[in-house]
Amino acid sequence: MPDNIIEVKNVSKSFKKYKRGDSFFDAFKSLFHREFERIHALKNVNFEIKKGEILGYLGPNGAGKSTMIKLMCGILEPDSGTIKALNYTPSKDREKYVKNIGAVFGQKSNLWTDLPAIDTFRLNKEIYKISEHDYKKRLDELVELLDVKEIIKSPVRNLSFGERMKCEFIASLLHNPKILFLDEPTVGVDVVAKQNIRNFIKKINKEFGVTVILTTHDIGDVESLCDRIIILDKGVHVYEGSIPLLKKNYLSYKELIVYFEKETKNIELPNCEVIESEPFKATLRVDILNTSISQAIQNLMEKYKVEDLDIKEESIESIISRIYKSEKK
């Protein structure tokens, strides 16, 4: 397994979830007796992560993404199945293993809020036993890449969210980790900072060879970063592959925006659904599973006087949301 940096085999994980009624009596009763149900967060999950790739790990809220990340970080132990990462079993060799990984959890700060970020970096230097030379070199590189020379000297609580995120990235990368876990790294960050962070992730992946595992709800992140995505829903993998492949396999329609020469009503075409209709304009949804887009255009041209035409693809976001929904049936 020289290529695979993480191997997950048949992993399942479940939790207890306590139930309690909302009446006063229920609250009292819960002091003595509590009911719970088992939530199966992950069911028999299998996958590998290759060295040097950027993997997008997607899924709706409560799908089990965070659980999987925690399992891969060694914070949790699987109920059954095995996880091998960098030849360690994360939950067993946690203290040795975590030296080789970095993590940025968008919602949780790694930094000491009352002190400048540089103090946290120095502390990390000691925690991870980084030599003075490596530390300086690495810090300079990262500061340069993110352009935060002055920012790291002022207390973290005075920083804007985007600036803080950049410091989080530095803190998690100082010890030269082989794997970087990112849990919603761009949540709450403005457009410019988002772009900076994305470029930064690309760079550290290319230049430092860091394998990146990313969970996000921002499809922009996925499209601009990920080589491969895994979609998880209700604890089961529902899709695994590249984005072009996702489009190829799941794209079910394209939209035609048609501008007519004269007023046109009651458009009827085979395998086309009219979504919007104005006197001189219409939006048609072409079912490309049953017909080709060229065939649809041909039909359209034959029947109506068309002045102009736009073709739109279904967005990745919409494809993914369709995958989420279909799984729930």
Add this chain to the structure above:
Amino acid sequence: MNYFFAFIKQSFKESTKSRVVFFINIFGKIIFFIINFYLWQAIFNYDGRGVINGLTMEETINYMLFVSIMYGLLSTNIHRIVMKDVKNGYINIKLLRPLDYGLGHLAMALGQNIYSFFLEIIPSLIIAIFFFNFKIYGIFYFLLSFISFFLAIILNFFIDLNFSLINFKFIDTYSAVNFAKSVFKSLFSGEIVPLNFFPQIMQQIFKFLPTTYLFYTPIMIYLGKLSGADIILSFIFQLIFIIFFYAIYKFFWKMLTKSFEGVGV
């Protein structure tokens, strides 16, 4: 071990951020001094005997003044820290660091204590000496008592750390557990009254209780009431208790983090 000192430094730096706390602390100490000073004078005057349970009035008052001076060093906020970490999920981030959770927080507690030593202990010591006749019975005993206090701080930390692990199983127990624990600790550590005030039979039991070594033993050393051999023995007992509580913590930590679910955090 380098990270240990780095943590101490970091925590010291963080403690220096607030100046208000400094003044409030000193003010609180002075109130404590006044209460103990006059309360114990009244008790001794009412009783009429010059010596109660082997301590003179002066010794008893100095005992209680010393308790007030050192009080801050022997209280930790580890229970609240663990509670927050478990509740908000920060425990996940802390588990990602390649170091021992307890030792990291011990270092932080020591960093805060270094801050307290300079900005709380020394000023209040000076106030006690000049305004409340606080007496130093012998510089050698005085220094030995500080060694004893140092070990007591570590011991106290590990006792509190063990209690704080309750957070993994039961959340929001801060006030309840802390109350029960502090009643027990303040009573049996010699914080409220010197342990000589307890019946003879209980004093025999106290020798084997870890709490005895928190206030009572260091202050008895300061008063010059312990022989050289007893002092060394007390250090050994402190060390044994520290190792004991550290081992318990390690055991439970392993067990609890294994079964920890941390859903939604």
